[in-house]
Amino acid sequence: MGNKSLSKHSTCLVFSILLNFLLFGYNLYFSTVDDGGLxxxxxxxxxxxxVAAISCSGHGRAYLDGVTSGDLPVCECNTCYGGRDCSKFSPSCSADVDSGNPLFLEPYWRQRAAASALVxxxxxxxxxxxxxxxxxxPELERHIRQLHAVVGNAVTEGRFIVFGAGSTQLLNAAVHALSPGGGGVAAGVVATAPFYPIYELQTxxxxxxxxxxxxxxxxxxxGGNSSSTIIEFVTSxxxxxxxxxxxxxKGPNFKAIYDRAYYWPHFTPIPAADDGELxxxxxxxLTGHxxxxxxxxxxxxxxVYNKMLMHMQLNTMGVSxxxxxxxxxxxxxxMAEGGGRTIFDFGYQTMKSRWEKLRKVVSVSKRFSLQDVSSHYCVFSGRVRESSPAYGWLKCEREEESDCYGVLKAAGIIGRGGSVFYATDRNVRLSLIKTRDDFDLLVDKLQKLVSAEQDEEEGGGDGNGIEQHVANVTEYQPLRRRM
Amino acid sequence: MGNKSLSKHSTCLVFSILLNFLLFGYNLYFSTVDDGGLxxxxxxxxxxxxVAAISCSGHGRAYLDGVTSGDLPVCECNTCYGGRDCSKFSPSCSADVDSGNPLFLEPYWRQRAAASALVxxxxxxxxxxxxxxxxxxPELERHIRQLHAVVGNAVTEGRFIVFGAGSTQLLNAAVHALSPGGGGVAAGVVATAPFYPIYELQTxxxxxxxxxxxxxxxxxxxGGNSSSTIIEFVTSxxxxxxxxxxxxxKGPNFKAIYDRAYYWPHFTPIPAADDGELxxxxxxxLTGHxxxxxxxxxxxxxxVYNKMLMHMQLNTMGVSxxxxxxxxxxxxxxMAEGGGRTIFDFGYQTMKSRWEKLRKVVSVSKRFSLQDVSSHYCVFSGRVRESSPAYGWLKCEREEESDCYGVLKAAGIIGRGGSVFYATDRNVRLSLIKTRDDFDLLVDKLQKLVSAEQDEEEGGGDGNGIEQHVANVTEYQPLRRRM
Structure with a gap:
């Protein structure tokens, strides 16, 4: 029995020692190799x-280059949210739907943290x-051509591509390139109201x-025709x-610059690929960045391409x-995901859902209306679709409410007045592409305004208490910091 | 003996099993935690x-956004090197010391791979x-102020800081900001030859x-004074x-823009902190990027600060x-290393060593000379130091060799002709801040030229076979790619 027991023990011991060796070996190997990928x-x-793990309650985010408290950057909160982790909501705070900050796509990128990370x-x-x-x-240019081929929104074959610091730098580069220059008659630059004000301001x-x-x-x-060059900005x-x-x-001296910032399936059905000159x-x-x-x-x-390259070179020596x-x-x-379709599905679903909510609120109102949006066949989705524009172009229908920006401001909604776009202030632009918090707050404030409409109508809205409309154009207005 | 043996075996077995548990536990813990940092x-x-591990023989590098072959980007080789891994040297290839591509600092960053990596x-x-x-x-601005405090090259207290896409964008922003504008008399823009040509080209x-x-x-x-504003570019x-x-x-209508691109201890002793207006x-x-x-x-x-901010906003909406x-x-x-001093030690040692080699070669020549460089007390290093400029400003001393660019070109050295800088072509700028390969090749070709000087002097250099000098200004000349 002693020997039998000893033999059993020996077998167990040998097995156990072997296992020890295996586990040691495993540790040794993976301490250099698995980890050693890095x-x-x-x-x-x-x-x-x-930094990404810092909790900001879903109402903010911390960035690697944020101002720090202790060793880590602090939360940067959405409008109307505050506190260390952005969990404090200020109910009296105004819905800020002024700027075109495209944070509606932020969740798309958060859901693709691994795929979109960059070292x-x-x-x-x-x-x-x-x-x-x-x-x-060349790799980036190749991907841009591929993307347009997938979406079907622009012809790129046989065309040149120039990079710029946002469309902003390219707008003026295009004006330079299309102007005859050389001491001749100055080209005229025009746009049709309502239009993005930077065209005029920049020119x-x-x-x-x-x-x-x-x-x-x-x-x-x-005038029909012009003897000098006229450059027309068209935003579409x-x-x-x-x-x-x-x-x-249309004519030999008329040149068009098509600003296609919003010509993506998030915002519009794509009727056809833009085959134009510029x-x-x-x-x-597009991506929200x-x-x-x-x-x-x-x-x-x-x-024209060479002139635009020259502009980029003398202005900034190209894009970083x-x-x-x-x-x-x-x-x-x-491009790696669903052949390049998922971002447009995400973007379109988000915008469509926001438009449905916005329309529902405004539909019961006689005081406010929204622009009509058309339906078109979309080459990208292969069906007829409604537009879901980046902005609501709200109109105050009451004759006496010509300062629509002021009417909304008094009700806690900061839009962008129509006069900023060279229209009248009877319209206000409401940005629908900011964070979900911004959008939800807009709907909430608008809901209250519409709910109070009957009472107000009895007394007649006189714009009482409405603050002076000051055009607040944060996309291009420089804001400075004092030291 | 059986029992004693059994007891020994049991002890070993228990110990071994415990060790197994420990090793299992260790693996379990670190498979989630060590790895789980990420x-x-x-x-x-x-x-x-x-990508960083791709071998390019020390004569090139592969980048994450490089053109790929298979799955990985291909090596981008230094001038005169080629082949899959950049190991093939072409001896007949010219030394290209034309552009101011600051790759002399690349080794500094390779040595600090971990510290400088960014996700x-x-x-x-x-x-x-x-x-x-x-x-x-704000964090970047704070670091810039700290860096100037360490180096002692610029007063930042009580000053405003504007960011631009390289100095290139800031040069023109400054001209805009210093011009009175508003339909008055146009400001004049001037510079003293030899000067960086972008001032004139951009203006x-x-x-x-x-x-x-x-x-x-x-x-x-x-003229002494001027009734209209004169803006003077000063590169120092x-x-x-x-x-x-x-x-x-000097005078009330004269404004200076100090271009301080090279005002770092790599290139010059720092006599004092620049306390000027702009x-x-x-x-x-500075970093080579x-x-x-x-x-x-x-x-x-x-x-002036507000006007420059406005420029950045309307031109590119700020820096990426x-x-x-x-x-x-x-x-x-x-800043984290040696209180911010090691990059300047590295940069200065590299430049000093290059200048010693260059001077040694040129010192035995009567045909060529280099600019004199002065010594100054340097507030950064706390001692008198010689300059080690970014560029050699080589002069052809033989009266008949007025096309110095051509003389060098024929000998396999591509510099930048003096006329590009609004000087005569008796001078050529030689860039000393490119890769070590570029510098070594320059010294090699120059050595051959100087060695042949005695023979040549007998026959008298007539510039025979010298190609037409075409100003090749790659820092700002747009180079285009055909589709």
């Missing part, structure tokens, strides 16, 4: 994950140029001898009202290579 | 490390603004009614010759938030 990037990855090495593209001598990433700011802002397009229609879909505008001036796109309203300042122009004429790397990662993420 | 960032980190989340700063409503990172390109390029500063010295240290220039025009710095020649396009201006006057994040990481890396 060496120099581990610290940065840990730092980023620690930048300390020595990434320190130099000026890519191997072909340009400052335009006037640069005060070039080669071009000059010339007012509304309508002034030139009567339009900012603020979402209409699929077309150039109205069209400008931006990451801001307004802060990255990345845009591109698709140009037919080689001479870091920004180009980031844009590439974002487009890769989009 | 979740969403792991894939991006692995991808970046795989960007998919949702990083999608919106337009920082919490204070500006588009300027003329923008063709503003508010300012005009007016030629060399010397034309205005005789100067590009191309490294001199510590001062503004030459000075412009750039990351390009020219591709990031990040610069800043330090401004005394609040009105991705670029700002990257710049912050780079400055944090610098």
């Amino acid at each position: 060496s120099w990037s581990r610290g940065a990855a840990e730092e980023a994950e620690a 930048v090495s300390g020595w990434h593209r320190m130099g000026y140029s890519f191997p072909d001598g340009t400052n335009i990433s 006037e700011y640069f005060a070039s001898v080669d071009f000059q802002y010339q007012g509304d397009t309508s002034l030139w229609i009567a 879909p339009n900012n603020p009202d979402g209409k699929l505008n077309e150039a109205v001036l 069209k400008i796109f931006t990451l801001s309203k 307004a802060g990255s300042r990345f845009g591109w122009a698709i140009v037919k004429d080689e001479d 290579r870091d920004t180009q790397l980031r844009a590439l990662k974002l487009l890769k993420t989009i | 979740s969403w960032s792991r894939g991006a980190a692995e991808e970046a490390e795989a 960007v989340s998919g949702w990083h700063r999608m919106g337009y603004s920082f919490p204070d409503g500006t588009n300027i990172s 003329e390109y923008f063709a503003s009614v508010d300012f005009q390029y007016q030629g060399d500063t010397s034309l205005w010295i005789a 240290p100067n590009n191309p010759d490294g001199k510590l220039n001062e503004a030459v025009l 000075k412009i710095f750039t990351l390009s020649k 020219a591709g990031s396009r990040f610069g800043w201006a330090i401004v005394k006057d609040e009105d 938030r991705d670029t700002q994040l990257r710049a912050l990481k780079l400055l944090k890396t610098i």
Whole structure:
């Protein structure tokens, strides 16, 4: 029995020792190999994950470059939320639907944390140029062409592509490139109201001898033709009202710059690929990365293309290579999933749902109305679809309420007055592309306003207590910080 | 004996089983915790490390956004190197020391891979603004002020800081801001030859009614005073010759823009902190990240500051938030090590060593000479030091060799001709801040040229076979890619 017991024990012992060796070996191997997938990037990855793990109650977020408290950055809260973790709501706070900050797409990127993460090495593209001598990433350009092919919103074959710091830089580059210059007659620059005000502000700011802002397009229609060059800005879909505008001036001296910032399935059915001479796109309203300042122009004429490249070179020496790397990662993420369709499904569903809620509230009102939106066949979705524009273009229908911005402001809704867009202040632009918190608060305040409509109608709305309308155009108004 | 043996075996078995439990526990714990430091960032980190591990023989590098072959990006080789891993040297290839590509600092960042790595989340700063409503990172601004305090090259207390896409964007913003505008007399813009050509090219390109390029500063010295505003560009240290220039025009209507791109201990002793009205710095020649396009201006006057902010807003809506994040990481890396001194030690040692080699070669020549560089007390290093400028400003001393660019070109050295800097072509700028490969090849080719000097002198150099000098200004000349 002693021997039998000893033999059993020996077997167990041998087995156990073998197991020990195996486990030791496993530890040894994986301490160098599994972990060893990573060496120099581990610290940065840990730092980023620690920041991403900071809880801001779903009403804010912390960033790696945020102002710190202790070792970690503090939460940056959505409007009307505050406190250390953004959990404190201020009910009396106004719904801020002024700017076109495209945070409605933030949840899409949070859900794709792994796919969209990017590690930048300390020595990434320190130099000026890519191997072909340009400052335009060939890989990024290739992905942009692929994306347009998937969406069907722009012809890129046989066209040149220029990168800019958002569409902003490209707008003025295009005006420069389309102006004859060389001491001839200055080109005229026009747009049709209501329009995105930066066209006029930018053109006037640069005060070039080669071009000059010339007012509304309508002034030139009567004239029929022009002996000097007239450059027409066409925003399609339009900012603020979402209409699929077309150039109205036609003739040899009329040139159109198509601002296609919103020509994505989030906001509009895509009737056809833009086949025009010069069209400008931006990451801001496509992926929601307004802060990255990345845009591109698709140009037919080689001479115009070369002039725009010259502009980029003399103005900023091209777009930051870091920004180009980031844009590439974002487009890769989009394209890798569902052949590039999921971001548009997400964007469209979000916008459609917001429009349904907004329409429902406004539909019972006689005091307020929203713009009509058309339905079109969409080449991307393969069916007829309604538009879901980035902005509500709200109108105050009561004759005496000509200051619609003021009417809403008094009710705790900060929109952007129509006069900012060279329309009247009977309209107000309501941004529907900000955070869910901003949108929910807008619907809530609007609901209260509409609910009170019957009572108000008895007394007649006189705009009492309405503050002076001050155009607050945060997309382009510089805000400064005192030291 | 059986029982004794059994007891020994039992003890071993118990011990072994305990060890098994311990090892199991260890594995279980660290499979979730050690590895678990990382979740969403792991894939991006692995991808970046795989790219960084691509061997390019020390004569090139692969980037995450490089053109791929198979799954991985291909090596981008230094000039004169080629092949899959950049190991093939072409001896007949010319030394290209034309551009100011600051790759001499690349080894510094490779040595600090972990400290300088950055992980960007998919949702990083999608919106337009920082919490204070500006588009300027307060953390980055704070680090910039700290860095100047360490180096002692600029007064920042009580000054405003504006960010731009490299110094390039800030140069024109400053001209705009210093011009009176408003339909008055256009301001004149001047610079003293030899000077960085973008001042003239940019000013003329923008063709503003508010300012005009007016030629060399010397034309205005005789006049003494001016009734209209004259804006003087002062590059100090100067590009191309490294001199510590001062503004030459003094008076109420004269305004100076100090371009301080090279005012760092890599290139010059720092005699004193610049206390002037408007000075412009750039990351390009400080950390070597020219591709990031990040610069800043330090401004005394609040009105000028506000005008420059307006320029940034209407031109590009500020600097990419991705670029700002990257710049912050780079400055944090610098500041965390040796109180911010090691990058300057590295940069200065590299430049000093290059100058010693260059001087040694040229010192035995009568045909070529280099600019004199002065010594100054340096507040940063606390001692008298010689300059080690970014560029050699080589002169052809033989009367008949007035096309010095051509003389060098024929000998396999591509510099930048003096006429590009509005000097004569008797001088050529040689960039000393490119890769070590570029520098070594320059010294090699120059050595051969000097060695052959005696033989050549007998026959008399007539510039035979010299190609036509075509100014090749790659820092700002747009290079386009055909589709």
